[in-house]
Amino acid sequence: MQKPQGQSRRIVRPELKRRRPPLACVQCYSRKIKCDRESPACGGCVRIGKGHECIYRNAPSDDHRPVQTWPRPRPRPSAKMLTDEGALTTRHAAYLAPSAVEGGMAHLKGSEMSTKFYGFSYPLNLYQQFPELRSYIAQIKCQNPTINELRDEIYGIANSLRPRYQQHSSQEGIVERFEALIPTRNTADMLVQTYIDRFEVIHRIIHIPTFMADYCGYWDKTCLVSADFFAQLLLMMATGSSLHPEVAFNGVQLNPSRRFCLRWIDAVESWLVPSTFDPASESSYTLTTHTLLVVAKRANSVHESALWSSTGSLVRRAMAAGYHREVGSAMHISLFNREMRRRLWSTVAELDLQASIERGMPPSLRTSDFNVHAPLHLEDEALRDSIDGMPPAPQLLDTWSTCSCQVLLSRTFVARLEICSLINGSQDRDVSDEVLQLSDTLIRALQEIPAWRDTGRSPRDQQTVTYVRSAVAVILDQYLIVLHVPMAIQSPPTWKTHVSRLARLDAATGILMHHRRLVDDGILSECAYQHGLVLGALNLCHELYLSWTNSSGMSHMSTLTSPEIAQAHLVVVERALQLLHGRVSTTLEGLNEFYVLAMVIGLIKSKICPQLTTTAEHVAAQQVIQLSEEVRSAIPTLSADDAEDASAFMCTQPDQSNHGFAPASPSAQVDYNFSMFPDDLGFLHGDFLLDEIQVS
Structure with missing residues (x-):
């Protein structure tokens, strides 16, 4: 099978080809693995965290001087380093870029002029904090080559189906075309x-x-x-x-x-x-x-990877229409439309902030960019009655309304905006005091979430209230986690490290417990998009990993060193893995997250119970293989006959026969079916390559 693009290739230098020296650095040559001879350090040494030890034989200049790679502290690359011939290549910029990020956790994929950046708060970047994870995965994949085979097969198919965006040449008859799609x-x-x-x-x-x-x-x-x-x-x-x-x-x-x-x-x-x-x-x-x-x-x-770009465009579209500014009294805009503008702006800004924190990017907004008032705590019926009259008095926050969630989130929007800018920015300064202040703000907001108890609600309405309370708590816990990660992972640890680790542990556990209850109570399905699920699971796993790794130098979490308590936390993480399985099986998105989380869980099990290491490795491998096979088996359905699909989905109702599904043309099927393929499948594709490790 032809390997997908993006895998490492051996690079032979023309000037050295005649003498045929060993085509590897000293470290790769001694380990008998492939070496790409990149400078200042080869990819193999960088991936195992030994880029600072990478040296080449008979290197007359400093082209191959050792470099220090994160997490070891090192100075930032100078302008001369970035401009000298043969200095930092695009590939190694992926590993040097974290130096500009507080805590050193970022990821740059791609090569040359085609790259994609994942910033600090991107959940999967936490895999860098598990030093043993790469060798652990390599061992499992060596014993289970099916993992690589399935990965290459799915990755190859996804690469071969590039989207062909089809635009309607005419807007005529659009109502009829839309109506034909109504079920x-x-x-x-x-x-x-x-x-x-x-x-x-x-x-x-x-x-x-x-x-x-x-x-x-x-x-x-x-x-x-x-x-x-x-x-x-x-x-x-x-x-x-x-x-x-x-x-x-x-x-x-x-x-x-x-x-x-x-x-x-x-x-x-x-x-x-x-x-x-x-x-x-x-x-x-x-x-x-x-x-x-x-x-x-x-x-x-x-297209999750493009969400941050989409929300940024949405923000600019709203600003171009003036939604970011409070409407003056001289403007001929009704009270109803003024409030709807506030609601819509609040939603647009919140969507962009969430996309930024999930992708690890700075937000599109600054606090000085807008002055629109926060939405009023009003039901829609009360707002409709105010079209021609005076605006009604807002409800108390203890009273439930369909705007309760938006009003609660707007109270912490500025603080969360500052957190996103702080964590995903490039400033190099001590921010510990700001972290503690922002943390206090979020914790108070969590404590002030109303209970909204009302015995007269219907079961459906009560489920909605429970869902909103959990959604607000999950969002606030997300920001608490990313806020405390930099201090939680710093070395050597300080008393602030202890505070941040406790806060991170509580927030991560809270996220997973909220999602678990929502699914167990039937409020959400397992295939639902679970905000912060991977972030919470990986951070909880990291706390377990630190507690059970003697060399970590961080023994603050003494309670997690108890096997019983550690196992209880591990059960919560395994439940999160099950929820993630449901989402991947349905949408074909999130395969990377499932893959990494399954391997991390196996690694932690081997730490807690070394005698069960073999069993843990087998379970992790089978979980990845099973889900990959499900994804692969779903791909052939993309070319199924569309007419058969319509008849299987639509109920036959004689009086509504005109509201069926219009069949799509074959060319259109390629366009929308591409959305089923994972955008991020290549995120770790070049990191855990089995063929770069030769096993005797």
Whole structure:
């Protein structure tokens, strides 16, 4: 099988070819492994953390001088180092870049002029804090070569199917094309209600009574609806379908609803593309639809690696329309529209901040960039009544409303914005005092989350309240983790290290417990997008790893050194791995996260119970192999007949036969089906290569 691009190749220097010296550095030659002879250190030495020991025979100049690689402290590369011929190559910039990040945790993939950067708060970057992980994975993959075979097969197929973006040449008949994609009313009702109960209560985008009036009018045929309505309806249904595994997934085969979900997203995105270059002023409908598109993609794990770019574009679109500024009294804008502008801006800013922290990037905003007021704590019905009158008094925060989550998050937005800038920025200064102050702010916000107890609520409404409380807590815990990681991993440890490790442990455990309860109580499905799940799991694993590694020099967590307590925490992490399995099986996204987390769990098990090392290695390998086989088996379904998919998904209702699914052309199938492939499958592709380690 042809190997995918991106694997290391042996580089032979022309000037040395005639004398045929050993084509390896001293370290690689002694270990009998391949060497790419890169400078200032070869890739093999850098990957095992010994770049500072990499030397070459008969090196007359300092081209091959040893370099210190993170986590060893070293000076930042000078301008001369970056410009000298033969100095820092793009490949090694991936390992030198962390020096500009507080704590030294970043990742740059790619080569030459095609690279992709993952900053400090990107969850998978924590794998760098497990020094034994690479050799552990290499040993498992040596015993289970099927892992590499499945990886190469899936990776090769994903690379061969490049997206071909198809734009509609004409906007004529768009209403008819959108309407042809609407399913039966029973299906639409279920998906729209799911969207309102699980997504709209987190990110306020629409005015629910206004939309539902148009929605009922469409089905009752009492009013005409526009293309904007259909576009928003399709995106709401696509978002809601992410929480319905009984519809979206069956065994190891992707069911048609996943395909139609992606088709809904693709249809709206194709329609929106021309408006991207329209210099005309933005309408609220257009910005609302663009925001719903980002939410739908995020919920369904569609092109996750591009989410940060999408939210940044969304922020600029909102700013171009003036949503970042509080509307003056002289402007002829109603009270209703003023409040809807505040809600939409708050949602856009929150989406960008979340995308930034999850990708490890600085946010698109600074606190000085906006002065719009925070949204009012009002129900939609009360806001509708204020269209022609005075604005009603906001509700107390102890009273539940569909805006409660947005109001709570807006209270800590500035603090979380500062955390994201601080952690993912490039400043080199002592920030420990700022960390403790920001941590206190988030902890107080966690303690002030209302209980919203009301015995008169329906079970569905009570589930929504429980979900919102957990969602707010998870988001705040995410920022607590990334805030404390730099001090938690610093060496040598100080008393501040102890404080940060305790805070990180509590936040990581809290995230995993919230997700566990939401799934166990039937509020979320296992395939749902779990915010902060991987971040919490890896950080909890790192605390266990430090507690059970004698050489770590950090024995603060004495409670975790108890086998019983460590096993209890490990059970929580293994449950998180099960939840991640459900998401990967459904969306084909997150295979890297599952792979790394499964291996880390196996490594920790071998630390806690050395006598079970062999069993732990076998379990980790089988988990990765099983999920990879499920992903591979799902790929052939992408070319299934579309008409058969439609008949399998749609209920037959004679009075609604005109609301079926329109079949897509074969060329269109390639476009939206590509969204099913993981964007990040190559993140660690060049790091854990079995063929770079020769086993005797």
